[in-house]
Amino acid sequence: MEGNEDLNCAMREAGLTQAELADAVNAHLRAHGHEGTVSDRTVRHWLTGKSRWPHRRQRDALEAVFGRTAEELGFVPPGRPSPAVEPEQHVRRRNFLMATTATAAMVTPINSRPSMVGITDVIRLRNGLDDLMTLDDTRGGHESLEQAALVGASRAMDMQHRAASQRIRQRLFSVAADYTATAAWSALDARHSDRAEQHLSRALYLAGLAQDPVVELRVWNSFAMLAHQRQHFTQAVDSAQAAQATAVSRRDPLFASLAHARTAVGHSNLGDRQAALRSLGHAGEALAKAEQGEPRPSWMAFYGPAELNSMTAIVRDRIGDAAESEAASHQALSAIPEQFRRNRALATTRLALAQLHQRDVDQACDTAASVFGLMSGNPLPGRMRSLLGDYYRDLITVAPNAPVTREWGDRYRLEWSRA
Structure with a gap:
């Protein structure tokens, strides 16, 4: 008898115990005028596969709790050998048809009810x-x-x-x-x-x-990036090390890897080569231990081997290893998922910087220009505009009189005005 891994995963994502799921299902049943008779034993039967197709009311309640169909939760109708569910993350099941002016509507409305919050x-x-x-x-x-x-x-x-x-x-x-x-x-x-x-x-x-140590790590990671933007590099290292100290970093190697990688970036900005490479090593070791299939919050979906290579490219470029930075950038771009368009554009800009720092000016300008195509249709985020500005300043320093510098500068100013 096979267990219901889809339901198990959905419960882990929501942070629900068996008893809590039973309470949530019963609350839905009672709210619709039915008796709530689901127990933690019922949930255990669902999880073990002993009960493969709950009663209709229970299925409706489960679908309401998780926002997924019964089949997507791993339940199998009688006579069907296996669930006909596409192996996609829950977030990709929605049709994302939202204009920028309607962004606020994506926050799911909650009906105001006098009943107890569940x-x-x-x-x-x-x-x-x-x-x-x-x-x-x-x-x-x-x-x-x-x-x-x-x-x-x-x-x-x-x-x-x-x-x-x-x-x-x-x-x-x-x-x-x-x-x-x-x-x-x-x-x-x-x-x-x-x-x-x-x-x-x-x-x-x-x-x-x-x-919540997961949110704590997220905040310290962002604090480290904010300190970098302000060029407070010692504070950036301190914030990244605070992320390392969170409980989730000790528990989950994927989060630990991100914290170590962020620390490496901080050390590279301070010019501490050995500390930067040591932190990169810790990040790689932790990532190798991480279980990629574990349920984690959607904001963490960006981090994995591709993002570690992107951060490695940053560190290597800042400690003077431009060739290694270029190699890491190529590795990142070969693995960044297509939906992470902003991240691909940032990694492409990093590749252009690495090429420029090796005096491959024509190739660097071609690479940097491709960023505008990647972000076509949307304004450039401020962080990307700043990074492209760094590229242009370095380009003027490396090849101030080259025709390609003037051509790229004209394109840069045009795209800047559009943004």
Whole structure:
């Protein structure tokens, strides 16, 4: 008898125990006038595969709790040998047909009800985060995304005024912290540093109330990037090391790898070659131990071998290893998923910098120009504009009188005006 791994994964993503899922299903049944008779033993039968197709009312309740069909939760109708479910992440099941002016609508609305807040409400509210991260992957940080995230945080905090268990209150604080951290990231990517710092401070406070080490790591990672933007490189290292010290870094090697990689970037900015390479080594070792199939929040989807190669390219270029930086950039670009368009554009700019620092000016300019095509249709996020500005300054330094420098400068100014 095969266990139901889809349901098990959905429960881990939502942070639900068997008893909590039973409570959530029973709450839905009672809200619709039915008797709530599901127990943790019932859930155990679902998980082990002993019960492969629950009663209709139970299926409806499960679908409401998780926002997925029964088949997507691993249940099999009688007479069907296996679930006909495409192997895609939950976030990719939605049709993402949202214009920028309607970004705020992606935060899933919660109906105001006098009843007690339950896990279903928390899951429904958290689902909006996936949509925001999808937009960020494609376009990058911008003000409407930032505002939509703040709306989500406000809704989570408003629900604190309703009756709820202490565990649900902590989860609401966690959702609010995640939304606020998303707003901070959007401001950071747009290079609105003062707003980013304000949001990060608030997110760290909420994460503390939630006792959520995952959000704490996310905030410290963003603090390290903010310090880098402000050229406070010692503070960037301190923030990255704070991310290393979180409980989730000790528990999950993937998060530890990100924290070590961010520390390596900080050391490279300080010119500490050995410390930077040592941190890169720790990042690689941790990543090799990480279980890639484990459920993690959608904001962490960007990190893996491709992103570590991207960060390696940054470190290598800053410590003077331009050839190694170019190789790492090529490795990153060969592995970055297509949906991470902003990340591909950033990695491409890093490749251009590595080529330029090897005096391959024509190739570097061709590479850098391709960034505008990658981001066609959307304004360049502030962080990318800044990086392209760094490229142009280095280009003028390396080849001030070359015709390609003037040509690229004209293209850069044209694209800048469009942004």
